[in-house]
Amino acid sequence: METIQRAPIQFSCYFSRSRLGENFVSEHAISYVVSGTNTLDDGVHTQTFGEGEMYFCRRNQLLKYVKNPTEAGEFRSVSMFFTQEFLREFSIKYGYSASLKLDIPAYIQLDEKSLLAGYMNSLRQYEEMFNQQPDSPLYKIKQEEAILLLLKAYPELANILFDFSDPGKIDLEAFMQQNYHFNVDINRFAYLTGRSLSGFKRDFEKIFNISPGRWLLQRRLKEAYYLLKEEKKAVSDIYLDLGFEDLSHFSFAFKKQYGMAPSQV
Numbered sequence: 057m058e059t060i061q062r063a064p065i066q067f068s069c070y071f072s073r074s075r076l077g078e079n080f081v082s083e084h085a086i087s088y089v090v091s092g093t094n095t096l097d098d099g100v101h102t103q104t105f106g107e108g109e110m111y112f113c114r115r116n117q118l119l120k121y122v123k124n125p126t127e128a129g130e131f132r133s134v135s136m137f138f139t140q141e142f143l144r145e146f147s148i149k150y151g152y153s154a155s156l157k158l159d160i161p162a163y164i165q166l167d168e169k170s171l172l173a174g175y176m177n178s179l180r181q182y183e184e185m186f187n188q189q190p191d192s193p194l195y196k197i198k199q200e201e202a203i204l205l206l207l208k209a210y211p212e213l214a215n216i217l218f219d220f221s222d223p224g225k226i227d228l229e230a231f232m233q234q235n236y237h238f239n240v241d242i243n244r245f246a247y248l249t250g251r252s253l254s255g256f257k258r259d260f261e262k263i264f265n266i267s268p269g270r271w272l273l274q275r276r277l278k279e280a281y282y283l284l285k286e287e288k289k290a291v292s293d294i295y296l297d298l299g300f301e302d303l304s305h306f307s308f309a310f311k312k313q314y315g316m317a318p319s320q321v
Contacts, residue, residue, distance in 0.1 A: 064138075064195045067183045070123055070131040079121060080244060084138045084217060085113045086166070086202060088176035092131030095122040098162035099234045110166040110173050112206070114216060115140075116223055116248060117162035118238045120297070134179050136202055140220055146203060147218045158215035172205040225250035229263050236275045239299040242268050276300065277313045284321040291318045 070092075087094070088110045095104040096111070097120040105111055107126075113119065125131040147153055166172065179198065186192060207214055228249050235245075245268065246256035260268045276298045283289040295306035310318045 063186070063190055064136060064142075064199055065179060065182075065186055066135045066137070067180070067186075068123070068131070068133045068135065070125060079119045080240065081113050081115060081117045081119055081162070083140070084115045084143070085135055086172070086176065086206065087111055087113070087133055087135040088173060090132035090134060090177070090180065092123065092125045092133075094131070094133065095124075096120070096163055099238070101161060103163075103165070105165070108173070108177075109168050110176060111163050112166055112210075112213070113163045114160065118235055118240060118248070119162060120238070134176050136176070136179075136199060138199060138203065138217070142196070142199060143203075143217055144220065146200060150204075152207070152214050152218050154215045154217075154219040156215055157219070158212060160216065166206075167209060170205070170209050172202065172209060175202060175205055223248055223250045228256070228259050232260075232264075232271075236272055237279070237297060237299045239301060272299070273309060274313070277310055280306070280310060280318065281314060281321065284318055 087105075089105050089107055091107050093104050093106045095102060098117060099120075103111075123131045123133075182194070182198070186195070203217070207217075226249050228251075231249050232245070235248075242256070243253055246253045249256060251259065257268060260271070264271050266274075280294055280298055283294050284291065291307075292303065295303055298306075300306035300309070307318055310316075314321075
């Protein structure tokens with residue numbers, strides 16, 4: 057699991073057959089796919105974005121991704137991230153604020169024919185300069201332009217961008233059943249459900265009658281057994297998707313739970 061905490065503008069390039077993983081999206085982001093494909097999964101929806109397509113990700117979301125290069129062997133994208141500090145300054149400078157609570161998915165597709173798409177693509181010409189000058193004042197200027205173009209096309213997103221509150225207390229059981237397969241520590245689950253760590257553990261054990269760590273392991277193994285037995289999935293295809301860090305850890309836990317190796321199922 058990697059947490060997005062990088063320079064405001066990122067240029068990604070991969071040449072391997074595919075790159076998969078998980079992100080805790082800690083800040084709002086816009087991403088533009090230059091070549092190849094990027095498939096996102098928020099636990100409810102899965103969507104693949106191809107060349108020339110663009111999407112917006114909300115902060116405080118869990119996402120799985122699979123980045124695949126083209127047949128020529130290259131995946132490229134341009135991404136821009138917006139910290140809470142930057143957005144607070146922007147809201148004061150330009151007079152924007154959130155007027156209501158807006159509920160949107162973890163990510164949404166943006167119009168690939170918009171001015172914003174052309175703008176995101178144009179940032180590629182700055183890649184070498186930004187790599188050489190990681191503290192360039194141009195970062196903030198480019199970020200401001202991007203937000204202004206985003207709000208011109210999607211004014212309702214002001215209610216997302218300028219909502220600076222922490223996650224509110226939500227239905228813990230529903231959230232965990234939806235997100236158990238993300239490789240996230242207990243502190244993160246607590247924060248995303250709007251609870252302190254102690255409050256999360258207390259509420260969790262009231263609902264499930266078991267500790268969070270033990271429940272997560274059993275729930276993931278139960279799903280693994282179903283996928284192996286009923287869906288005939290290969291062991292190598294499922295352990296990462298279910299939140300296990302490596303194959304040996306998954307195999308050990310599975311054999312301890314079911315008395316047989318996953319391959320025997």
